[in-house]
Amino acid sequence: MSTTRILTKDIDPSELNELFCENQKSFYLYIANYAASGSNENQQDTKPLRLHQIENLIDCIFSPNMHWSFYNAVLDTDIYNTMEKYHRNDKDKIIKRILSLASDYKCPMRVRVKSTAFDTVKLLKHYGFFELPQMNDEFQYFDFYHSDIVLKYDVKSDVKIYELNDSTQTDCRMRKFEWGYVLCESFGFRNPEIYGPFYANVWSRVEVGPTKPVRMFIAVKNDQVIGGCHVSFANGIACLFNVTILKNERGKGIGKALSQAAMISARELNYRYMALQASKMGAPIYKKLNFKSIPSYKTFVKIATAAWYYKIIEILLVMVGVQRLQLFIKIIQKLSNNFLVVIIIGMIIVGIYIVTMFK
Known part of the structure; x- marks a missing residue:
């Protein structure tokens, strides 16, 4: 089958969420290959992420000493099935190893689980993972073949939107570093003095550009990054990640313009589908762009810290449901x-x- 046919074939909406999660796994692994790998032990100590493949089977990313991070994740949506597939009878050993690493790195672990993975859900609950609340319309997709929407973006003249390219732009690393702080502020982390440098450190290391698996668009105003997004291409679909805008720049169409810039890049590469995970604020915008809902996966979290406030949250989720x-x-x-x-x-x-x- 040709590449074009793969990119333009019909995909049932129920399958798109699985492809999105596979794409997200590729996205995170790409980030981790830059932000977690060191040529020697001393260099490894300075890296913001840690990447482990448990028993050569389950990929996990850890963010040492980060109470919350997008990159504290088990990158498998059906752990139980994966272990069964490879005839592993030491499931407890594998889970305990994951939890041991999370404890060593003092960070929680997040697992996204497909809706049909009942045995995985049972296994995670047995080890104290609890399910996080999820909003409706969290996962959405766009079908370029069944939409007559005109893709163009207009922003005020003092805002410039363009794609970053490590190969041709000397200030690319600096712009990615700035964007890390935008991400932290946009998501409202309570300790920006900790999370700002963390995300800036992660993303300043990751190579982006038109020929890379991850492409990055930013919005610049007065020579400062005020927003950005990422788009990745894998498993036959395009996926949009991390559409973020500084709070004082919201409501001006910048997030929509960034999304459309990413959509145009996907269309130019002949991708038929784009999928994303929308925030509460972003969901209505994507609806206006003709994105449609697809079933969401469940998200489970295991809190490694003993801090009382985290334990209260865990108790509430377990007891109330x-x-x-x-x-x-x-x-x-x-x-x-x-x-x-x-x-x-x-x-x-x-x-x-x-x-x-x-x-």
């Missing part, structure tokens, strides 16, 4: 947008559960 917690969050959001009210209500609930536990 992810579906009830999602419903409760929606009710609170409808009742009030006042952050203080939400915090007070949350503290009351936590107090009730703690009292219940120690009765």
Whole structure:
């Protein structure tokens, strides 16, 4: 089958989420190959990520001492099936090794699990992983063959959107470094003095460009990076990642323009489908661009730290259940947008559960 036929073939929406997760795995591994590998042990100590392949089977990425990171991940959506496929009877040993590394690196672990992987869900729950709440319309896709939308982007004259290229731009590394801080601010991390340098360090190392597996577009204003996104091409589809804008630059069409720049690059390469994982804020924008929903995978997390506030979150999710917690969050959001009210209500609930536990 020719490359063109592979890129343009019909794909059922139910299969697109699996392809997206496979693409995301390739995306993370590409990042880790730059940000986790060292030529010697001393250099390895300075790297922001650690990459391990457990028993030559399960790829895992760790972010040492980071309480939360996109790159703390087990890169397999059906661990149980993978171990069965290779006739491994030491499943407990493999899981315990993953948890041991997470403990050594003092970071949580995240696992995305396909909806049909019931045995994997059972295995993860047995070892204390809990399911995170997920919003509706989180996974979305775009079919270039069934859309008449005109792809063009317009932004104000003081904003410039362009693609980064390590091979031709001398300031490319600096721009990627700046974008790391934008990512941190955009996602509202509470410790920017920690996460800003971390993400800047990771991305300044990763090669990007038109001939690389990962392409990167940025928005620049007054010679400063104010936003950016990544697009990767693997497994027959294009995937959009990390569309981020500084908070004070939102609502100006910059995120939409970055998304369209990435979409144009995919169309020029004859890709039929683009998939993404939308944030709550980004989901309505993609709907306007004619993206459609696909089933989301479940996300499970195991918290390695013993910090009391993380343990309370874990207790709540286990005792209340992810579906009830999602419903409760929606009710609170409808009742009030006042952050203080939400915090007070949350503290009351936590107090009730703690009292219940120690009765």
